[in-house]
Amino acid sequence: MIIYVTGGARSGKSRFAQERARQLSDSPVYVATARIWDDDFGQRVQRHRNERGPEWTTHESELDLHQLPLADRVVVIDCVTLWLTNLFMANQNDIDQTLAAFKADLDKLREIPATFLIISNEIGMGLHADTELGRKFTDLQGWANQYVASVADEAIFMVSGLPMRLK
Template sequence: MIIYVSGGVRSGKSRFAQERALQLSEEPVYVATAKIWDDDFAQRVQRHQQERGPEWTTYEAERDLGRLPLENRVVVIDCVTLWLTNLFMAGESDVEQTLAAFKAEIDLLCRVEATFIIISNEIGMGIHADTAIGRKFADLQGWANQYVAALADEAILMVSGLPLVLKK
């Protein structure tokens, strides 16, 4: 089962996903896809870590999430944007290659008997990126989001801390 949660920055995506996971399991899993690249981001990650209690099992994985021991678990994947960034950089900014790699990883996860709560960002709802690579990534993010949302059993858009159910 896939529950897809998307929204803008500070829209409440992670809080919603974590609360939902705790409703479904007393011992959920949190998969962090982030690569720490500066002090500010390290502080954001630390804030997220402090929000989770000891009942959480945490894995840090930049890619190949399907290789983690997730069978029969409730799993929060946070987030598609950082996961895509890792694949995009490994794929030397090739959109088609990155999208194919991402889809292959999602398809592999779909074979795992688990409940996945997959968090992503809606980065295309604001201003257009002012660089070519930024525009390429925004397109990639949009296509990746569409792919996950199409496979999802549920899709939720978070706006100002409120969940808007798009698909149930």
């Protein structure tokens, strides 16, 4: 089962997904896809770790999420944007290769008997990217989000901390 949660920055996506996971399981799993690039981001990651209680199992994985021990668990994947960034870098910024790799990874996850709450960002609703690379990534993110939404059992769009059920 896939529950897709999307929205803008600080829209309440992670809080919603984590609360939903706790409703579904006493011992959920949190998969962090972030690569820590600087001290500020490292502090953000640590703050998120501290906010989750000891009932959470945390895995930090930039790629190949399907190789983690996730079977029969309730799993929050946070987030598609950073996972996609890792794939984009691994594929030398090639949109087609990255999107194919993302879809293949997600399809492998779908084979695992688990409940996934997959968080993503709606970056295409913000300002137009200044650089060609930024515009390419915005397109890639949009197509990846469309794919996740198409295979999801539920889709939720977060706005100002409120869930809007799309599917």
